[in-house]
Amino acid sequence: MRAATAPTDRPAGPQIEIRPSPSLRLGDKAPDFIQDSTQGPIHLYEWMAESWAVLFSHPSDFTPVCTTELGMVARLKPEFDKRKVKAIGLSVDPLSYHDMWARDIAETQGVELNFPLLADADRKVAVLYDMIHPNAHATETVRSVFIIDPNKTVRLIHTYPASTGRNFDEVLRVIDSLQLTDDLQVATPVNWKLGDDVVILTSVRNQEADKLFPQGYKELKPYLRITPQPSR
Ligand code: BEZ
Numbered sequence: 001m002r003a004a005t006a007p008t009d010r011p012a013g014p015q016i017e018i019r020p021s022p023s024l025r026l027g028d029k030a031p032d033f034i035q036d037s038t039q040g041p042i043h044l045y046e047w048m049a050e051s052w053a054v055l056f057s058h059p060s061d062f063t064p065v066c067t068t069e070l071g072m073v074a075r076l077k078p079e080f081d082k083r084k085v086k087a088i089g090l091s092v093d094p095l096s097y098h099d100m101w102a103r104d105i106a107e108t109q110g111v112e113l114n115f116p117l118l119a120d121a122d123r124k125v126a127v128l129y130d131m132i133h134p135n136a137h138a139t140e141t142v143r144s145v146f147i148i149d150p151n152k153t154v155r156l157i158h159t160y161p162a163s164t165g166r167n168f169d170e171v172l173r174v175i176d177s178l179q180l181t182d183d184l185q186v187a188t189p190v191n192w193k194l195g196d197d198v199v200i201l202t203s204v205r206n207q208e209a210d211k212l213f214p215q216g217y218k219e220l221k222p223y224l225r226i227t228p229q230p231s232r
Contacts, residue, residue, distance in 0.1 A: 007062075007097060023130050026157065030055075030148040031128040037116035038098050042088070045152060047116075052085040052179075053148040054171055057131045057141040061093040061101045065165045070117070071109025072168050083175050084150075087115040092126055092141055095119040137162065145171060147178065183232045185212055200225040 024031070030053075034043045044053070056073075058066040073080075073087050080087050091098065102113045118125055123139070126132050131141035143166055147156035156174050160166055177188040186198040200209050202223050209217060209225065217227035 007100070024146075024154055024157065026154055028154050030146065030152050030154050032152070033125050033128060035125050036095055036119045037088070038095065038102060038113060038119070039116040042116055042118065044088075047088075048086060048148070048150070048152070050084075050150050052083065052150060052175065053146075054080070054085055054087045054175075055129070055144075055146040055148065056087070056089055056166070057126065057129075057144045058089060058091040059137065059140040059143070059162045061091050061097045062104070065163065066091070067101075067105055067108060069165055069168070070105050070113060071111055074105070074109070074111040074114050076168055076172065077114050079172055083172070083179065085175055088118065089115065090118040090120050090125055090131070090141065092120050092123055092139070094121045133159075147171070147175060149178070149182075180229070180232060184230055186227070186230070189226075195229055197226050198229050200227055 030044070032043070032045045034041055036042075056069075058069070060066075070089060073089065077087070093101075098117050098119050102117070106112050120126050120141075123132065126141045129144060129146065131144045132139065133142050136142055140162070143160035143162060143164070145156065145158040145160075145166060146154055149155050155178050156171075158166070158171075173193055176194045177192065180194075180198070181187055184198075185201045185204045187201060189197070189199050192198065200213065200217060204212065206219075206225075209227075213227045213230060215228045215230070217225045219225045
């Protein structure tokens, strides 16, 4: 049974002026906002509290790729919870559309939307986060991903084209890397995943490394020292 159908009377969206604004960069403070969502109005900083956040945008409601992405993020909620991360989606359609779409997501993806989806019909957040790339589409957002840490600092920015569904395992992998390397004097090498060997920061001298990494390390080059992943 079909739960909902895409409205045919979709509003064209506001005539927004996209001003060339300084892009958000890694290390910047994440812009705070208040916006409606499927879980009521969200004030970003208050809603995040002490958690990390993954903010990700969708071109529009009732689109196939986005439907699969929202189902996947809902299924991954236990993985986000384990890492103290709150997910929050955004689509530039009104709340009434989101509510209808949520029924389709539950029906087709077999999981309820268990995190908020911002109803950014006025493009307030989309413009704040530079999610509209006018040469890609005049009013719809591209697929942006922002990882924001508990200090409200932007730690990752990914931009995907509208036709490419994102890999949320990769988002979790980056969060694992950030949370590990924030606490320890290591970085994570190519294709690293939780439990794999890591590399010791070049700023750490061997004498200090001997103390910090009692499991030992392999020195392939003075700047390339590999050690088993230490626990946090
Ligand atoms: C989608 O979510 O399926 C989609 C959205 C915009 C362009 C292409 C695909």
